[in-house]
Amino acid sequence: MxxxxxxxxxxxxxxxxxxxxxxxxxxxxxxxxDVISLDIGTPASPPAEEVRSALAAAALEPDRYRYPGSHGSARFRDAVRRWFLRRFGVELDSEREVLSLMGTQDGLAHLALAVTDPGDAALLPDPGYPVYQAGLAVAGVETIPLPLLEENGYLPDFGAVPEAVWTKTKFMLLNYPSNPLSAVAGRDFFAEAVDVARRRRVLLVHDNAYSELAFDGFRPPSVLEIPGAKDVAIEFHSLSKSFHMAGARIGFAVGNPDVLGALLKLKDNIDFGVFLAVQEAAAAALELDMADPRPxxxxxxxxxxxxxxxxxxxxxxxxxxxxxxxxxxxxxxxxxxxxxxxxxxxxxxxxxxxxxxxxxxxxxxxxxxxxxxxxxxxxxxxxxxxxxxxxxxxxxxxxxxxx
The missing domain is CATH 3.90.1150.10 (Aspartate Aminotransferase, domain 1)
Incomplete structure (x- = not known):
């Protein structure tokens, strides 16, 4: 070109x-x-029949074709609120602390535009998912790698981050369970991360897209389980992998209402939200998981x-x-x-x-x-x-x- x-x-x-x-x-x-594709993490299975039926029924309703609004439907946000309480034991205000997204990639890619200015910096996991850096590049924000080493269980050493880096950092991003590392973190680690974010006066962003894909009985926590986390943190969730809805493009962000409000303001100017029938299907998926889990x-x-x-x-x-x-x-x-x-x-x-x-x-x-x-x-x-x-x-x- x-x-x-x-x-x-x-x-x-x-x-x-x-x-x-x-x-x-x-x-x-x-x-x-004959190519065997182990490259892209696209679920091979479709959503549950109940979820597909909810989508089909909603798509036939004539009022589902209006502009949906960037915030998300009240029905979807309330389903998120109820699911989050059941899954993590965390109370959310569905008006101020839940935001619908066109998948977590949408939110992660746009976050820097909503909460930073050119010249700011952000700490990103290295190795980490490529969209993290792409969002910063578009926003003109400096990327500072946060080393994740095999010998440390792929957990960062916050104490090794220089003082000068903390001074210019606007937010740090974590991802557990991790893509690509498949590493996990427990509550003690998140308690440390929240404490660091509070002391260093940085926003803590946690990508929890794989919260429902853990093995051997482990149940990944939410960073919002830590007392006071909402003061300094937001968390992204996806229905793509856990509920086989990758093509439907829907996820959500939860946590600090000021940060979510900034992201909503940006999205109000660049998109009109997720198709209402897809939100209906997503709500059905969360409700099905609460009533009849099929992990x-x-x-x-x-x-x-x-x-x-x-x-x-x-x-x-x-x-x-x-x-x-x-x-x-x-x-x-x-x-x-x-x-x-x-x-x-x-x-x-x-x-x-x-x-x-x-x-x-x-x-x-x-x-x-x-x-x-x-x-x-x-x-x-x-x-x-x-x-x-x-x-x-x-x-x-x-x-x-x-x-």
């Missing part, structure tokens, strides 16, 4: 690794390969157990994730993240995401999504095993391994 019609902001976004891997997959298919975590836990066991049988010692729909693991010796991902796709048709797409500290790792049917996951593990046997570490220094 001619640069005359292209904003310089786009250059600050970086490349979309998901689109790039998508292009790799098309190349592989063009060569006749998606059961499906992904089974996928996790089978896939990790199959990879280990193939000789790749992968640690099982504690939550989410992803496996985050080191690449075999001798490979870079990108080199391994591309060579594996070219040779065996298995697509995954190189870890450095999620930040500098993601180099040396890859992320694999557990979204394919079990038989395809087992087949993917077999193809990966064959690739590892046929591609020695010595060859990893050749060709695409150096990408």
């Amino acid at each position: 001619n640069g005359k019609w292209r904003s310089g902001r786009l250059d600050r976004l970086g490349s979309s690794i998901f689109a790039e891997v998508g292009a790799w997959k098309e190349e592989a298919r063009a060569k006749g390969l 998606a975590s059961v499906l992904y836990e089974r996928h996790k157990d089978r896939f990790v066991r199959a990879l280990r049988e193939e000789g790749w010692e992968v640690s099982p994730p504690k939550a989410t729909m992803f496996v985050w693991t080191r690449v075999p010796a001798g490979w870079t993240s990108r080199g391994f991902a591309r060579a594996l796709l070219e040779a065996e048709g298995v697509a995954l995401i190189p870890g450095n797409a999620f930040g500098e500290r993601g180099e040396g790792y890859v992320r694999m999504a557990l979204v394919e049917p079990e038989e395809r996951l087992i087949e993917a593990a077999g193809r990966i095993g064959r690739f590892l046997r046929e591609r020695s570490p010595e060859r990893a220094s050749e060709g695409t391994a150096r990408d």
Whole structure:
């Protein structure tokens, strides 16, 4: 495209690794390969029948086609209030402390525009989901990496953040359970994070999109469970993964009413909210979860157990994730993240995401999504095993391994 019609902001976004891997997959298919997609975390299952029925019925109502409003329908926000109380034991004011979103990505991408000014800074997890940095780039906000290291359980060391960084930081973003790391955090950690935010006078933003996808009996907490958290924190939730509503594009933010009010004011000027029939379906999903829980975590836990066991049988010692729909693991010796991902796709048709797409500290790792049917996951593990046997570490220094 001619640069005359292209904003310089786009250059600050970086490349979309998901689109790039998508292009790799098309190349592989063009060569006749059967591609197994472990790259995108798109749920393969549809929402529950009750949820789809609620959507269909609402879509037939003639009054559902008016502008919905950015705040969210009273019905949806009240369902969020009731679900949040049941799930986390936290009381919310549905008028001031709940805001509907077109998925959490919508809220996260627009947050910096609502609460910062150019020249401000924000602390972002490294590795972390790419949309975090994209929102800051558009807003002209400086990104400061918050290192997440395997040896620390992928939890940040707040004490290692320099004083000068805290002085210019407007908000810090955390994400547990984590995409891409699959790491989890407990109440003690969130109590520390809330205390740090209060003392440092920064907004604490928690992306809790995977709160319902944890394994082995663990129930991820909300940061709002910590007394006084609403004074300094907001939290994002999604219906995409836990309720299989990814294509419906709906989520919500809860917490500090001043911050949510700022985000609402921005959204009032750039969109008119989520289709009312989708909000009706989302309310039905939350109500169904309260009355008859069918946790998606059961499906992904089974996928996790089978896939990790199959990879280990193939000789790749992968640690099982504690939550989410992803496996985050080191690449075999001798490979870079990108080199391994591309060579594996070219040779065996298995697509995954190189870890450095999620930040500098993601180099040396890859992320694999557990979204394919079990038989395809087992087949993917077999193809990966064959690739590892046929591609020695010595060859990893050749060709695409150096990408």
